[in-house]
Amino acid sequence: MLRREAVMTWLVVLAGFFGAWSLMAATLPVPAYFLPPPTAVVSAFGELVRKGILPTYVAESLRRILTAAVLGLVVGVPAGLLLGMSRRVADFFYPLLNFFQSVSGIAWLPLFLVWFGFSERTILVAVNYTLLFPVIFNAMLGVRSVPPLYVNALRTLGASRWRIVRDVVLPGALPSIATGLRLGLAYGWRALIAAEMLVGANGLGFMIFSAQSFHLTARIMLGMSLIGGLWLVLDYFLLRPLEEATIARWGLIQR
Amino acid sequence: MKAGARGALPFAVLIAVWWLVTRLGFVQPIFLPPPGDVIRVATELASDGSLWIDIAASLGRVFLGIVAGVPLAVGLGVLVALNRRLAPVVEPIVGFFNALSGIAWLPLAITWFGLGWTSVTFIMFNTIFFLVFFNTLVGVRAVPRIFEQAVLTMGGSRRDVIWEVLIPGALPSVVTGIRMSIGFGWRALIAAEMIATSTGLGFLIYNGANFLQSDTILVGIIVIGVLWLLTDRLLLRPLERRTIERWGLVSIT
Numbered sequence: 001m002l003r004r005e006a007v008m009t010w011l012v013v014l015a016g017f018f019g020a021w022s023l024m025a026a027t028l029p030v031p032a033y034f035l036p037p038p039t040a041v042v043s044a045f046g047e048l049v050r051k052g053i054l055p056t057y058v059a060e061s062l063r064r065i066l067t068a069a070v071l072g073l074v075v076g077v078p079a080g081l082l083l084g085m086s087r088r089v090a091d092f093f094y095p096l097l098n099f100f101q102s103v104s105g106i107a108w109l110p111l112f113l114v115w116f117g118f119s120e121r122t123i124l125v126a127v128n129y130t131l132l133f134p135v136i137f138n139a140m141l142g143v144r145s146v147p148p149l150y151v152n153a154l155r156t157l158g159a160s161r162w163r164i165v166r167d168v169v170l171p172g173a174l175p176s177i178a179t180g181l182r183l184g185l186a187y188g189w190r191a192l193i194a195a196e197m198l199v200g201a202n203g204l205g206f207m208i209f210s211a212q213s214f215h216l217t218a219r220i221m222l223g224m225s226l227i228g229g230l231w232l233v234l235d236y237f238l239l240r241p242l243e244e245a246t247i248a249r250w251g252l253i254q255r
Numbered sequence: 256m257k258a259g260a261r262g263a264l265p266f267a268v269l270i271a272v273w274w275l276v277t278r279l280g281f282v283q284p285i286f287l288p289p290p291g292d293v294i295r296v297a298t299e300l301a302s303d304g305s306l307w308i309d310i311a312a313s314l315g316r317v318f319l320g321i322v323a324g325v326p327l328a329v330g331l332g333v334l335v336a337l338n339r340r341l342a343p344v345v346e347p348i349v350g351f352f353n354a355l356s357g358i359a360w361l362p363l364a365i366t367w368f369g370l371g372w373t374s375v376t377f378i379m380f381n382t383i384f385f386l387v388f389f390n391t392l393v394g395v396r397a398v399p400r401i402f403e404q405a406v407l408t409m410g411g412s413r414r415d416v417i418w419e420v421l422i423p424g425a426l427p428s429v430v431t432g433i434r435m436s437i438g439f440g441w442r443a444l445i446a447a448e449m450i451a452t453s454t455g456l457g458f459l460i461y462n463g464a465n466f467l468q469s470d471t472i473l474v475g476i477i478v479i480g481v482l483w484l485l486t487d488r489l490l491l492r493p494l495e496r497r498t499i500e501r502w503g504l505v506s507i508t
Contacts, residue, residue, distance in 0.1 A: 006343065013344045034367060095262045096269060102487070103480035104442040107457075110449070110464035110472045115286055187442070194358040194446035198461075205359075209450075212362035220362045228355030235354065 033215040040218035041225070048219070053207075058226065061192060061203040068127045068188050069181070072135040076184075077177055080139025084173070090144050097137045105130030105191045109198060123195040123203075131188035138180025142173030178243040185239060189231055204230075288470040293477075296470040305459075310478065312454040316444055317437065320379030324436075328384045329429060332391025333422065346392055353385045357443035361450060370451050378447040382440035383433070390432025394425030430498040434491040441483055456482075 018038050025037035048054035083093050105126040116122045150168045159167070196205025208223035270290050276282060277289035284292065300306035335345050360381050364374040402420050411419070448457025460475035 005340070009340050009344045013341070013348070017348070092265050094265075096265045099266075099480050099484065102483045103476055104445065106442055106446045106449075107460065107476050107479045109446075110460040111469060111476065113464040114467050114469050114472065187439075190357050190359075190439070190443065191446075194443075197358070197361070198446075198449060208359065208362045212365050215366065217363070217366055220366065224355055224359050224363065227359045228351050231354040232351060 033217045036218040036221065041221045044216070044218040044222045048222070057202055057204055057207050058230070061196065061205070062230070064124060064127055064203065065185070065189055065192055067124070068131045068192075069185060071128055072131045072181060072184055076132045076135035076180075077139050080136040080177070080180070081143055081169070081173065083136070084140040084143025085169075087144070090140055093140065097133060097140065101133040101137050104187065106194045109195060113199070118199050122199050123192070126195045127188050127192045130191040131184040134184035134187060135177075135180045138176045138183070139173060142176025142180075143169055145176060146172035174246040175243070178239075178246040182235070182239040182243055185234065186231075189227075189234075193227060285467055285469060288473065292470045293473045296468075297474045297477075300471070300474060306474070306478070309454060309456050309459045309475075310482070313444065313448065313456045314482070316376045316379050316455070317441065319376055320383045320440060320444075321433075321437070324380045324383035325387055325433060328387035329391050332388045332429075333395055333417065333425070336392050336395035336421070336425075337417070342392060342396055346389075346396075349385060349389045349392060353389045356382045356385045357439055358446045361447050364447075365451055372452060372454075374451045375444065375447045375455070379440045379444045382443050383436040386436035386439065387429060387432045390428045390435075391425055394428025394432075395421050397428065398424035427495075427499045430495050434487070434495050437486070437491065438483070445479060 021035075022037045022039075025035045028035060045054070084090050105128075108129060109122070109126050112122045112125050116125065146169055150172070151164055154164050154168055192203070193205035196203035197209040200206030200209075204223050204227050208220045208227075211217070211219035211223065273287075274290050277284065277287055297306070336342050358378065360378055361374065364377045364381075368374045368377060398421055402424065403416050406416050406420055444455075445457040445460075448455035449461035452458055456475050456479050460472045460479075463469070463471035463475065
């Protein structure tokens with residue numbers, strides 16, 4: 001009963017949204033390229049898929065962000081864990097990492113342009129930079145947040161250093177690591193779009209930016225919905241479950 | 256005092272390494288100028304006033320985005336959240352726009368408003384609006400109904416419920432939203448300024464890249480980082496902490 005009501009509300013709201021959009025596109029006294037109707041977006045989708053442009057661009061953008069994500073996992077997490085192992089080292093790196101995390105990769109982009117020119121490498125460095133710092137920073141904080149009591153308890157029981165890392169430090173840091181990955185990917189995805197706009201020769205950011213010069217507004221809107229949609233898919237099906245699972249499974253209960 | 260000194264030490268080490276690397280000629284000054292050059296350019300830019308204009312332009316856009324975006328987003332968020340049928344449907348839609356907000360709107364903004372001031376400020380506004388809207392909606396919906404019913408039972412009106420229960424209950428979520436959205440918005444703003452305008456810190460550094468002025472770029476990067484850290488430390492984080500302490504819901508067990 002409730003389900004049907006919810007579906008009805010959904011239908012009404014969606015119909016209202018697309019109806020209002022179509023109506024505004026048809027009646028507003030602005031040039032057609034200001035607000036193309038939803039149908040134009042759909043046909044732009046069909047056209048770009050047929051030409052094979054869209055699959056390539058989506059694949060390029062995804063490849064870049066996933067490369068950065070893997071690098072974050074393989075390099076960022078261990079680096080953060082290592083830095084967090086010693087309180088002194090962590091104290092030393094905390095302000096540095098915090099600073100570099102606050103300067104987004106996009107602000108470094110001009111410097112990367114001087115270093116690497118308008119190239120693929122500039123995009124990758126900017127995205128990796130943006131993603132890596134929150135990951136390292138949060139992994140480090142995660143290790144530091146493990147109460148020393150647990151470490152001492154294991155040590156008293158005669159556990160080796162490796163056992164302590166495996167059974168206490170790593171599980172204790174996991175929720176923070178998951179948060180860092182999610183934050184890093186959120187910033188990284190946006191930095192990727194911006195970098196593709198400024199540097200790119202392909203990718204979704206380049207697609208919406210170049211479409212602007214030709215007033216292909218339907219193409220911009222299509223790109224925007226894909227950028228938002230892809231992120232939601234990534235967030236809902238991968239990052240959020242990961243975060244929730246780690247917190248539910250390994251989250252430290254205070255007190 | 257001691258904490259300050261400990262915080263400064265890592266930066267001193269970093270600058271020393273930077274100085275050494277450039278001094279020993281490992282990298283060409285065009286790629287990484289020595290710290291001295293950066294300080295010189297910073298004082299030049301500060302004394303001819305252009306740095307202050309760029310800082311004022313960027314901060315002004317942030318301010319406008321907050322002033323226009325926050326009240327609108329909180330108002331709409333509360334209104335939508337009050338409707339128990341509408342709210343669960345609107346939530347994922349706002350979530351979608353939230354995921355999309357920021358730099359991805361720039362091409363559309365340029366189409367609508369042209370290159371310049373309006374487009375860039377729109378990016379800032381947009382980022383703040385959708386995130387705060389989303390967090391208000393989620394915040395109001397997360398207030399346990401028992402508080403609402405308690406007020407109603409004691410003879411409170413719907414107005415009392417909104418002002419005394421729902422809005423205070425949602426405040427921690429709203430303030431977290433404001434803090435996060437300014438973080439996302441600040442990054443998006445810098446990117447937008449590179450593309451669509453000729454003032455602001457984003458323009459300063461992008462223009463520096465056009466003339467291969469690494470020193471100017473580094474001045475801009477440092478200013479961007481320091482400004483964000485100061486805003487976050489001195490303004491946003493204390494605000495968030497205080498709101499959560501004052502109005503955060505203590506879980507009832």
